[in-house]
Amino acid sequence: MGKVVAVTGNEAVANALRQVNPDVCAAYPITPATDIMQRFTSFVSNGMVDTEMILVESEHSAMSACVGASAAGGRVITATSSQGLALMWEILFIASGSRMPIIMPVVNRALSAPLNIHGDHSDTMGARDSGWIQLYSENAQDAYDNTIQAFRIAEHLDIRLPVMVCLDGFIISHSIERIEYMEDEPVKKFVGEYKQVYPLLDVEHPVSYGPLILPDLYMEYKRAQHEVMTKASKVVLDVASDFEKISGRRYGLFESYRLDDADIALVILNSAAGTAKDVVDEFREKGIKAGLLKPRLFRPFPYGEVADALKSAKAVCVMDRADSFGGFGPLYMEIASAFMMNGNKPALINKIYGLGGRDFLPEHAETVLNELNDIVKGGKVKTHKEYIGVRE
Amino acid sequence: MADTIEIRWHGRGGQGTVTAAKVLADACLSGGRYVQAFPEYGPERSGAPLRAYNRVSGKELRMHCPVLHPNVVAIADATLLDGVNVAEGAKEDTIFIINTAKDPSYMRAKLKLSAKQKVYTLDATKIAIECFGRALPNAPMLGAVSKATAIVGLDALLEDVRKSFGKKFAQKIIDGNLEATKRGYEEVKEG
CATH class of the missing domain: 3.40.50.920 (Rossmann fold)
Structure with missing residues (x-):
């Protein structure tokens, strides 16, 4: 049985990330997502998670560090919004094309110009074709539940793709709502141990990431990426079914x-x-x-x-x-x-x-x-x- | 009272109005109720007028927009009355709770409220200064909301004030706020 609390959407997402206890997190602050990473870095500082926190100088660097850590063999997270996501754009495709199961809550916010910090979906819709799986969340409960499920979806051995968990800036990220947290243990058990696939740090079995692929093979590679994406729906449903067993909450496509x-x-x-x-x-x-x-x-x-x-x-x-x-x-x-x-x-x-x-x-x-x-x-x-x- | 109680808070940046809405939401969680607390986000400046909102309901709260027709309007700063239409969207039986030294009858006339609309007043600023030495009216306002609406009992509210202020403040300040909450509950006048 979980615990009923009144928390903001950001707080709920940060708590889900704490419960999962990922290996590496690289992040750069941006309103209204800052609060997620502010809370998560407190968990790191207070020893509540074992995560290696990498503070970087931009979102482009944040996603680049995530790609490096994921290739090395870690379970990796970050979070962002709006301009931050836009600045990551180049690396988003590298994460998905390299089949890296990175988890990224995105607190939906409008894009400049004119400058605006409030919620709309321009940011994640702009990343629609980046090869990331996208889950959308109506409220803080959805955002919490989607964040936990995202790890299982992304890391499924048939999938290995990054996932964005989208929630509305301010309306959800900064509003307090009643939600139900699960206990830490069931969450950890549900998410399970991270399974490495071709980790760079396995020096006994050297692999190469980010090769040049010319016209003779590039298209086959991209078709394969589409094919794996189409398999994700079934995995999303399977994971939702398992999640319902431990939470009592039902999710679909x-x-x-x-x-x-x-x-x-x-x-x-x-x-x-x-x-x-x-x-x-x-x-x-x-x-x-x-x-x-x-x-x-x-x-x-x-x-x-x-x-x-x-x-x-x-x-x-x-x-x-x-x-x-x-x-x-x-x-x-x-x-x-x-x-x-x-x-x-x-x-x-x-x-x-x-x-x-x-x-x-x-x-x-x-x-x-x-x-x-x-x-x-x-x-x-x-x-x-x-x-x-x-x-x- | 309606299934869902909607509260609109009017205050000024720095008065603790947003904190009041948060504490109230937490205190109302009891009994399996659903709660929401959220401010209207604008440029956050000390002293600028702001609004914050609560919804409390026995059923799931799906509405994600500002409260337009409040059951309760809580005004933490009476100087707002001349610049902000605090009665905007009010229902015929909306309850007004105002931080002022004036009587409810004076406020009823000033706001041109109908006979069905209840008015409660308390000098929350004075209570706050006497209890912990600062003009932060949120704790006595919470006590007054508890008394006027019965949305949450005083004991549950005090527990949440203790919890919420306990994270940030010294024991002396916490005790002062608990006392201020109790006095707000006891001293609020209906008229």
């Missing part, structure tokens, strides 16, 4: 909320999904069949399963807290692809909300659900992409 008979549906990530679920309930009470899908695993994206879960919906709005200027929001593009694959063709619209920490309020979800309801009743789709909660 996404959450289906009141979707079975839904006429209208929202697709929405992270903390705003919680607010939207309360509004979905209000619509249900009015007799309107509303539902919601909250992706958890964004890379690899479970296209078939998502399209199947949304099959009863006649009108769907994908809500993006990130943008692709001159294009649709990144989540919308995935959902559109999913529908295209299974031939499902509901009316589909895209709303951009909450950029730079703009509040996502119940009234926003309400407006969107009303618009979807009008479409189902025979109304036309007025705009395919629109910004909501924005001043004209």
Whole structure:
């Protein structure tokens, strides 16, 4: 049995990292993720973990040190946000391409310019194609649970890929919520001993990392990377099933909320999904069949399963807290692809909300659900992409 | 009272208002309740007006946005009343708890509150100065919130004040804050 506490999202994530007790951590501070590493370095200083802490001069160096430590054969972590993740960009691909199971909580924050420290998903959506597995978290409990599960997913011998655990800046990272911690022992047992694969420090069996691969083999290598990524979904589910046994909390590839008979549906990530679920309930009470899908695993994206879960919906709005200027929001593009694959063709619209920490309020979800309801009743789709909660 | 109690705190940077919201959340964990505590993050400057929020509920709290229609408004600094609309979004039965030396009836008239909206006042700053020598009204405000709302009992609250202040302060300061919390509970006036 765990312990019920009132803590911030950052505190919960830091505690999960303490319970796992990784070998190496290299980090550089950035708001709003700083607090995770500030707490973790205290654990190191106070002897509560055996981790070797490497303080570096930038996030580029932080991820580079992680890559080195992972190649050497260690269980490795870091954490970042926004510009920090952007500065790591070059090395993100080296971590995934070299099949390094590095774990990185990312506290979602807007990107400059203009400078903004608040929550949106521009940072991790920008790292969408970096070859990292991405898990998204609605609240502090999800962030804690996802962080623990991330180690098992990343280190699975069929996978060996880095994982980002995404949580909303300030809204989750700095807000206090009730969550349930597990005891240290069950967490340690669940995560297990780290299994080294071709460690550089095994001098009896020398290996080489980071070779040059020319056109004759590069494409095969990249296809192999895609293939291993597609296997991750099953591992995510297997790990979630084991996790449920010790925690009582169930996780999937996404959450289906009141979707079975839904006429209208929202697709929405992270903390705003919680607010939207309360509004979905209000619509249900009015007799309107509303539902919601909250992706958890964004890379690899479970296209078939998502399209199947949304099959009863006649009108769907994908809500993006990130943008692709001159294009649709990144989540919308995935959902559109999913529908295209299974031939499902509901009316589909895209709303951009909450950029730079703009509040996502119940009234926003309400407006969107009303618009979807009008479409189902025979109304036309007025705009395919629109910004909501924005001043004209 | 509603299933979910939503509280909006008004204070100024440096007065301990955010700490008050955190302590209250922790104290309300008892009985399997769900809690939230979060400030509105802006440029953090000493003396600048700020808001902080609590939600307390018997069911899971999924809402992740500021409290728009508070059941309780706790005002840690009455000088805010002239610049901030503390009654914004208030319900017809919202409870107002104000740190002021004035009477509840004076505050009711000043804020133009309806008969159904309860008003509580206490001189939290005076209590704080007498108990531990500093104008930090958060501990007496917490005592007043406990009395006015019954959201958490005084004993549970004192335990959390002890725990929370115990991490940072000397015994003398902790004792002063415990005394201030008790006095806030005892001295708050309803009108």
